[in-house]
Amino acid sequence: QKEVEQDPGPLSVPEGAIVSLNCTYSNSAFQYFMWYRQYSRKGPELLMYTYSSGNKEDGRFTAQVDKSSKYISLFIRDSQPSDSATYLCAMSVGMAGNNRKLIWGLGTSLAVNP
C-alpha cells in the first residue's frame, strides 16, 4: 500500500461545477498537507497548504484535512476551463531532517468543459 493514495481520474466536469479532489494517507504522523497544480507541460506550482486539521480557503479553493480519517480534500467552486490541470497532493511530517520529505500522490487530471 502506498503512503498516499490519489485517484488519477481523469475527472471531467462542466464549467461552473463544484469539484472535489481527494487523497487518503496511511501515516498518522503527517502534519503538513499541500496541493499543487500542474498545467500540461509545466512544472507543479503550490496552490494551497494546511497544517494539521481544519479548513483553509483561498478564493474559489478550499482545502480540508480530516486527520481522524486520514483524508484530505481540495474543493473548487465555480470551476473554470482555466482550472483544467493535474492536481497533486503532497504531505510531510515536519521541517527537520527526514521529516521534511514530501510524499506525493499520483495526481488527479481535471478537465473543465466550457
Next chain:
Amino acid sequence: NAGVTQTPKFRVLKTGQSMTLLCAQDMNHEYMYWYRQDPGMGLRLIHYSVGEGTTAKGEVPDGYNVSRLKKQNFLLGLESAAPSQTSVYFCASSYRGGDSGANVLTFGAGSRLTVL
C-alpha cells in the same frame, strides 16, 4: 525574478550517451531536488541537496549523479543513458525553514528527455 530555470528543455539521446541537466535558482534556497515524472508513477525523487557541496540519494538514484558546487546550481548527470531513463525531469528548490513550517517547493518547467 526567474525562479527555477532548467536547461535544456528537450533532449534526445542514444543509449549509452551521457548528458547533464542544469538547474539554476535565484531565490537563495538552501535545498534543491531532482525529480522524474512518469505516467502512472507520479513524481519520484532522484537526488537532493541540503546545501552547497552536499548531495544525497532519493528514491530512484541509480544511473544518475549530481553535483552542487554553487548554492544556486544543481546538476543532474546521466553517465550512460538507458531507455528506462526516458522521462520528464523536474528540478525544485525550497527554503531550509519558513514561518509556515511547510516544505514548499518551487519547480522548474521541466526537461523532457528521450533515450532511444
